[in-house]
Amino acid sequence: MTTLRRCDILIIGSGIAGLSFARKVEGQGRVVVLTKKGPSRGSTSLAQGGIAAVMDPADSFERHIADTLDAGAGLCDRDAVEMIVRQGPQRVEELIELGAEFSRDDDGGLDLGREGGHSARRIIHAGDATGREIQRVLIESLSGSRIELHDDSLAYELILGPGPDGRNQCYGAWSVEEGEVVGYLAKVTVLATGGAGKVYLYTSNPEVATGDGIAMAFRAGCRVVNLEFVQFHPTCLYHPLERSFLITEALRGEGARLLNIAGERFMPGYDERAELAPRDIVARAIDAEMKASGAKYVLLDATDLGAEVLAERFPHILSRTRELGYDIVTKPFPVVPAAHYFCGGVASDLHGRASLPRLYALGECAFTGVHGANRLASNSLLEAVAFAHAAADDVGKRLADLEAPPDDYRPLTPPEVREPEExxxxxxxxxxxxxxxxxxxxxxxxxxxxxxxxxxxxxxxxxxxxxxxxxxxxxxxxxxxxxxxxxxxxxxxxxxxxxxxxxxxxxxxxxxxxxxxxxxxxxxxxxxxxxxxxx
Ligand SMILES: Cc1cc2nc3c(=O)[nH]c(=O)nc-3n(C[C@H](O)[C@H](O)[C@H](O)COP(=O)(O)OP(=O)(O)OC[C@H]3O[C@@H](n4cnc5c(N)ncnc54)[C@H](O)[C@@H]3O)c2cc1C
Structure with a gap:
């Protein structure tokens, strides 16, 4: 039997994009969030480096905009870039008001980090586990709210129906819950399903990153844009039990060096910026070294940093590598590049609206034009909160005028789960x-x-x-x-x-x-x- 449920706003995904949006539309009718494997299993929880925003008086919006356009190699949408950069400080303040405890300097101000491609210190971070802190406060903010979270619900198809002009509109989504098909009919549907790193053998992304939102939107007739621009992070840990553990580039920023399997430093031969060259150049150099030697990995040598700096600045990396048997304080350890971030996705405008009426796309599954052909580090968390804010504003203005969808929908798929024999x-x-x-x-x-x-x-x-x-x-x-x-x-x-x-x-x-x-x-x-x- 197929169950049909009604809500006003359906949000698919519980990472920074989905939950930031949910908080802002709370109270505007019935708000339902679907997430397919526990609320904090997306990429947000794994973000290490931080969120970029202009918080230092010595920095400026113009510089952050210029850095983003520069990284994007001629393909950024300037309006979208300006929109996120100018919102940055306010959105970060909101996270702090929610309870996010970001790292502070000795004077109690935000400890602003610096990452490749940024011309100023503007990375707000919580040690090396920024995403975990952001995801924590967003989930905690749900308790006591009227937002409904269904945390084992895999959405697989958008529900379409003709609007007043005869064109298809989005009326919600079908999902699989506890072996059954459940339809959610909604006035507005938001895709916030994250990236698609699982398309690749090596990825820093979590299990859930299978590109579901992009696939659903494409099948429903939406435009998808720039999917060739996949960012490969140069350094993920190489270990049979831990296929997606990212080693932040901040480690190279602090002086760690890349060695090939023969123990030779190779980056200076590829780029004068050596280990601090942009991610795509470092990833290509590692790929070339691995192909030349036939080795399955290269080595990262952080021994010059010393035990104290590693423990203070990279506690998460230090403890996880220790659990896996590596002593990174005294020895180089194996790393490989891995699929990390999708710059492309579901085309969406400055309000987060997709090309299908009543559908929005936010966060990594969206293509907003911010990242162009290459993403500047730490701009994706910022993009997610900025567009969630813009979309919530837009939905707030439109929701009362939208008619509820009719309820005579049936899924085209079987009503219950049936696995192949083999x-x-x-x-x-x-x-x-x-x-x-x-x-x-x-x-x-x-x-x-x-x-x-x-x-x-x-x-x-x-x-x-x-x-x-x-x-x-x-x-x-x-x-x-x-x-x-x-x-x-x-x-x-x-x-x-x-x-x-x-x-x-x-x-x-x-x-x-x-x-x-x-x-x-x-x-x-x-x-x-x-x-x-x-x-
Ligand atoms: C290891 C790592 C480190 C990173 N570090 C940084 C950083 O320092 N700074 C930065 O700006 N960015 C960083 N990024 C990128 C950034 O974390 C992500 O782009 C961002 O968190 C994406 O947020 P999101 O809300 O769009 O998606 P996610 O946080 O991935 O959430 C997606 C949600 O959708 C749900 N979902 C997916 N499919 C379905 C479905 N079919 N049905 C129901 N639910 C579904 C998932 O369960 C999940 O809840 C990093 C990414 C990784 C992987």
Missing amino acids: MVTLDHDWDEVRRLMWDYVGIVRSDDRLRQAADRLRILNQHTDTLRQRGFFCRDLIELSNILLIGQLIVQSALLRRESRGLHYNRDCPRRDDATGAKNTVLAQYGYSAFTAES
């Missing part, structure tokens, strides 16, 4: 997609490898389609279909971009070409096309 085939497909994406659509790309990936992904897709046609329906299959779709969208976007820029590097067109490339790659369901810059 789950091993799903496991195999999962592994194959992730390895294929890593090997063929990773840090350094080529036309030939991209085309081979496209062919193979198409075949894997046929397999999941067959399973669905045979009536199978379960979480693993839903998520697998989503990573397959995201993989295909990344490949199509990468093939459309006939240049290398920012995070996208193709050996067959290795140079930036402003004559043809200074535009976003926009994909929509009824064809793939590249348009002149738009968002």
Whole structure:
């Protein structure tokens, strides 16, 4: 049996984007938040470095804007960048009012850190576990509120229906809860489902990052933009039991050095900024060293920092590496690059509205134009809170005028979960997609490898389609279909971009070409096309 529930505002995702928005619309009717595996299992809790904002009188909005535009390699939307930068101080103050305890200097002021690409100290952090602190206060703020949180609910399809003009509108979403299909009918739906790092074999992202929001929006006819720009973080810990533990670049900022497997320092040979070169350059250099030696990792040497600095500035990294058997105070330890952040996503405007009426997209699943071809460190948490604020404002103005959706909706999928007899085939497909994406659509790309990936992904897709046609329906299959779709969208976007820029590097067109490339790659369901810059 299919259950249908009604609410006014449906939010899918409980990271910084979803919960910041939820807090701001509390009281405007019934607000429901869905999250698929516990409220704090997204990327937000893992954020280490911090949140960027202009808090120092010696800094300025203009400098933060210029740094962001510079990192974005000619593709940022200036209005979107200005919007987040100017909101920064207010949004940070709000987090502090909520109870976030950020690190302080000796005078009691905020201890502002500095990261690669920022021309000033403007990173507000809570030691090296900033995201955990932000997620904590956001979850605590729910207690005693009227916001309903369903914390084992996997949304898999948007509910569509014709609006007054005959065009499709978003009327909520179908989800799987405790083995059953539940429909949530809502006046407004917000996608805040985070990124899609699980498309790749190595990722800093958590289990939940399977790109569900982007996949749902694309299937519903929304435009998705710039999916070729995947940020690979240069340094994740290499350990069989810990595949996604990020080693913040602040460690390199404090003096840690990268060594190849022979123990030789290699970064100065790639860039004069050595270990402090931008992330994409460091990640490509590590990739080249690993390919040249055949090793599965390179080494990070933090021994010069000393036990005291490591314990004070990087307590989380120190304790986790110790638990895993590494003594980073006295010995170099193994690291690999890993898929980290998606600059592209569901096209959304300055109010967070997606191209489908009544649908919003916030946080990492959205494409707002802020990051362009490369994200400046610590701007994503800022983007999430700034756009959550703008969207809440917009929804507040519109909600009373929106009619509730009719309730004669039935899902096209089976009403309950049915797993294939042999789950091993799903496991195999999962592994194959992730390895294929890593090997063929990773840090350094080529036309030939991209085309081979496209062919193979198409075949894997046929397999999941067959399973669905045979009536199978379960979480693993839903998520697998989503990573397959995201993989295909990344490949199509990468093939459309006939240049290398920012995070996208193709050996067959290795140079930036402003004559043809200074535009976003926009994909929509009824064809793939590249348009002149738009968002
Ligand atoms: C290791 C790491 C370190 C980082 N460090 C920084 C940093 O220092 N500074 C910075 O600015 N950025 C950093 N980032 C990036 C930043 O953390 C993320 O971009 C940001 O937290 C995304 O927030 P979000 O709310 O969009 O998504 P998330 O926090 O990922 O939340 C997504 C939510 O959606 C839910 N969800 C997903 N799919 C479904 C579905 N189908 N149905 C129901 N629920 C669903 C998930 O369960 C989760 O609750 C880091 C990222 C990682 C992985």
